[in-house]
Amino acid sequence: MVETIGDFGLMFHLTRVNSGLHQRELMGAGVAVQTVSRFENKRSDLSLSSVISLLQEVPVTMHEFLITSTGTFPDSFDEFLQYVGVLGVTRDADEQIAGFALRCRILYAMTKNVEWRMRAAMLASSGDIKVQEQERKLVLSYLMRVDDWTSYEFILLRRTLCTGVLLWQDIPQLWPRLHRFNREEHRMNYTRQRMQLVALLSVADLFMEARDFEWLDKVLTVTRQLPVRSGDICAEFHLRALEAEQLLLCPGADHRSGAKLLHELYHSAKFIGAPQIVARLEAISVATGTDLRKMPQKV
Amino acid sequence: MLESEFGPIYRDFRVSKGFSMREASDNKAASIQFLSQFERGNTRIGFVRLGRLLENIHVSMEELLAVRSLRSSNWLDWWAFALDYAQRTGDARMLSHVLFPERVERVVRAVNRVILLSPLQRRNELTRVEKFALTNIVNRSQHYGVFVNLIITHTAIALPASVRRHAIATLDRQSWWDDVLYLRPGTSFSAMWALAEAEVYMHNSNKAKDLMQLMGQHLSPSDLYERLTLLALEAEADLAQGLTQEADKKRADVIATLRVLDDHSEVRRYLAHTKLVWPELGVK
Numbered sequence: 001m002v003e004t005i006g007d008f009g010l011m012f013h014l015t016r017v018n019s020g021l022h023q024r025e026l027m028g029a030g031v032a033v034q035t036v037s038r039f040e041n042k043r044s045d046l047s048l049s050s051v052i053s054l055l056q057e058v059p060v061t062m063h064e065f066l067i068t069s070t071g072t073f074p075d076s077f078d079e080f081l082q083y084v085g086v087l088g089v090t091r092d093a094d095e096q097i098a099g100f101a102l103r104c105r106i107l108y109a110m111t112k113n114v115e116w117r118m119r120a121a122m123l124a125s126s127g128d129i130k131v132q133e134q135e136r137k138l139v140l141s142y143l144m145r146v147d148d149w150t151s152y153e154f155i156l157l158r159r160t161l162c163t164g165v166l167l168w169q170d171i172p173q174l175w176p177r178l179h180r181f182n183r184e185e186h187r188m189n190y191t192r193q194r195m196q197l198v199a200l201l202s203v204a205d206l207f208m209e210a211r212d213f214e215w216l217d218k219v220l221t222v223t224r225q226l227p228v229r230s231g232d233i234c235a236e237f238h239l240r241a242l243e244a245e246q247l248l249l250c251p252g253a254d255h256r257s258g259a260k261l262l263h264e265l266y267h268s269a270k271f272i273g274a275p276q277i278v279a280r281l282e283a284i285s286v287a288t289g290t291d292l293r294k295m296p297q298k299v
Numbered sequence: 300m301l302e303s304e305f306g307p308i309y310r311d312f313r314v315s316k317g318f319s320m321r322e323a324s325d326n327k328a329a330s331i332q333f334l335s336q337f338e339r340g341n342t343r344i345g346f347v348r349l350g351r352l353l354e355n356i357h358v359s360m361e362e363l364l365a366v367r368s369l370r371s372s373n374w375l376d377w378w379a380f381a382l383d384y385a386q387r388t389g390d391a392r393m394l395s396h397v398l399f400p401e402r403v404e405r406v407v408r409a410v411n412r413v414i415l416l417s418p419l420q421r422r423n424e425l426t427r428v429e430k431f432a433l434t435n436i437v438n439r440s441q442h443y444g445v446f447v448n449l450i451i452t453h454t455a456i457a458l459p460a461s462v463r464r465h466a467i468a469t470l471d472r473q474s475w476w477d478d479v480l481y482l483r484p485g486t487s488f489s490a491m492w493a494l495a496e497a498e499v500y501m502h503n504s505n506k507a508k509d510l511m512q513l514m515g516q517h518l519s520p521s522d523l524y525e526r527l528t529l530l531a532l533e534a535e536a537d538l539a540q541g542l543t544q545e546a547d548k549k550r551a552d553v554i555a556t557l558r559v560l561d562d563h564s565e566v567r568r569y570l571a572h573t574k575l576v577w578p579e580l581g582v583k
Contacts, residue, residue, distance in 0.1 A: 018442035028400055045345040049302060052364075052373070057400055059375045059446045061482065062364050148315040152357035189365045229562075230387075231483065233523035236560040261559070268556035272526050 013040040015060050029053040085155055122159035135165045149177050154195035158202050168206040179222045193228035201238050213250045237277045240265055248288040259290045266292050303340030308366050310338040318356045328352045374399050379482050385414050387564040405432045410453045417575035418456040418500055425457045434462050442473055445485030452484045455493035463494055488525050499536050507536050538580045
C-alpha cells in the first residue's frame with residue numbers, strides 16, 4: 001500500500017515530464033502551480049478531483065496513470081488484482097508462482113482474517129482436505145453474498161477453481177451472478193469484462209472435462225455473447241476450440257461440422273504461428289479421433 | 300465538485316457487495332463519520348484515502364473511474380474508444396461528441412477528420428498547419444503514451460521522413476505495453492505498424508522489412524492479434540512489390556482466420572481497410 005503521498009506525486013511528475021509539459025501549461029486544470037509542485041515534491045496530498053482534472057490536461061489515460069506509467073501501483077489492491085489477473089493469461093503461471101504462492105499462503109492463512117485467507121486460497125492449494133473444505137465454505141459464502149461481481153470476484157472464482165478450493169459442482173449455485181453482463185457496457189470496464197471472459201472459459205474447460213454437455217452449452221452460449229471477446233484472439237481460439245470439441249463429442253451433435261471447424265482452426269493457428277494453440281487443437285483431434293490432415297468430405 | 304459524483308457511486312459498490320460502513324472504513328481508512336459524508340457527496344477526498352476505502356470493498360481504482368454514468372471520465376479514454384469504434388463500424392459520429400482540452404484541439408480535429416480515409420487520402424487531406432502541429436507533438440514527447448501513439452497510428456503517412464525516423468527510434472527505446480482492446484491503436488505496436496505501413500507506401504521495402512522484424516521481436520507468444528496484423532502488413536508489402544498473388548493469398552488467409560474465429564467487427568475493420576489500401580498499392 002502507498003503510505004505516503006510521494007508515490008502518487010512521483011507518478012504524476014513522470015507522466016507530466018514524459019509528455020514534455022511544464023507545470024505552467026497545466027493551468028487549464030484550474031489547480032494552482034504551487035499545489036501541483038507541492039504534490040510532485042511529496043509535500044501534500046491532492047484531492048481526487050484535482051488529480052482527475054490534471055490528468056485531462058497531460059493528456060494520459062487512467063489506465064496509463066494507474067498501471068503502466070511507472071511500473072508501480074497506486075495501492076496494493078490494484079497491484080494484487082493485476083498480479084493474480086495476469087496469472088490466468090500466462091501459460092506456465094502455476095509453476096512460476098508455486099514457490100512464492102506457498103510461502104504467501106502460509107503467512108496469509110495464519111492471520112485468520114477472512115480477507116487474507118481468501119487471498120491464500122487464490123494462490124495455491126493447501127494440500128490439507130480439512131483446510132480446503134473450510135476455505136471452500138468461506139469463498140462460497142463470500143461469492144454468494146456479493147450481488148454485482150467486479151474483477152475481484154471473477155478472479156477469486158477462477159483462481160480458486162485452479163487451486164482446487166472450489167469445484168465445478170459449485171458453479172450452478174454461483175451461475176446467476178457469474179453469467180450476468182450488460183451488453184451496453186463497454187470500454188473502460190474492460191478489466192472486469194476480460195476477467196469474466198477468462199473465468200467463463202475456465203468454467204467451460206471444467207464442464208468439458210466432466211463431460212457435462214448441458215452446462216457446457218449454457219456457459220458457451222453466454223461466453224459467445226460477451227462484447228469483449230472481439231479482438232481477443234487467444235480467447236476466441238479457446239472458445240472456438242471448445243465449440244469444435246463440443247460438436248465432436250456431444251451425442252447427437254453435428255460431428256461433421258465439428259471436424260470442419262477443428263480443421264479450419266488448425267489451419268488458422270498454423271497461419272498465425274501459435275504453437276500452443278496448434279498443440280491444443282492436436283490434442284483435441286487425438287482425443288476425438290479426428291484427422292486434421294484431411295478436410296472432412298461433403299455428404 | 301467531482302466528489303459529489305464519486306461518493307454515491309462508492310456507496311452503490313459497497314452496498315451491492317454487502318459491506319457495512321464499519322467494514323469499509325476499517326484499517327484506518329477513514330472514520331465512519333467521514334465515510335458517511337463522502338458517500339453523500341459532501342466532502343473532498345484525497346487519492347490515497349480513496350484507494351484504501353476501495354481496497355476494503357474489493358474494487359480497484361480503475362473500476363471506480365470506469366463507471367459509465369460518470370460525467371467526468373477521462374477525455375482521452377473516450378477519444379481512444381471513439382476512434383476504435385469508428386474504424387470497427389465505419390460510423391464516425393461518436394467522435395464529434397468527445398470533448399478535449401483546447402491545447403490539443405488542432406491535432407484531435409485533424410485525426411477525427413481523416414480517420415476513415417485511406418493513407419494517401421490522409422496525406423493529401425491534412426493541411427500544412429496540421430502536419431506541423433502533429434510533428435510538434437511527436438517531437439516534443441520523450442515517452443510515447445496512448446495519446447502520441449494514437450496520433451502516429453492515424454497520421455504516420457503524413458509525417459515528414461525525419462519525424463518518422465525519430466518516432467521509430469523513440470519507440471524502439473521504450474518498453475512496449477498493450478492489452479487494452481479499445482486502446483489498441485494507442486499501443487507502441489500500432490504506432491510502429493503505421494510507421495512501417497508508411498514505408499511500404501514509400502516503396503522502401505527494405506526499411507519496411509526491418510521494421511516488421513523489429514515488431515516481431517517485441518511480441519510474446521500470446522500476442523496473436525498483433526501477429527495477425529503483422530501478416531496483414533506483409534500482404535501489403537507484397538502487393539507494393541508487385542507480388543499480387545502472394546498478397547491476395549495472405550489477405551484471404553487473414554480474412555478466413557477472423558471469420559473462423561467468428562469475429563464480425565474485426566472482419567469488418569479489415570475489409571474496410573483493404574478496400575482502401577489495395578487499389579492504392581496495387582496500381583503500380
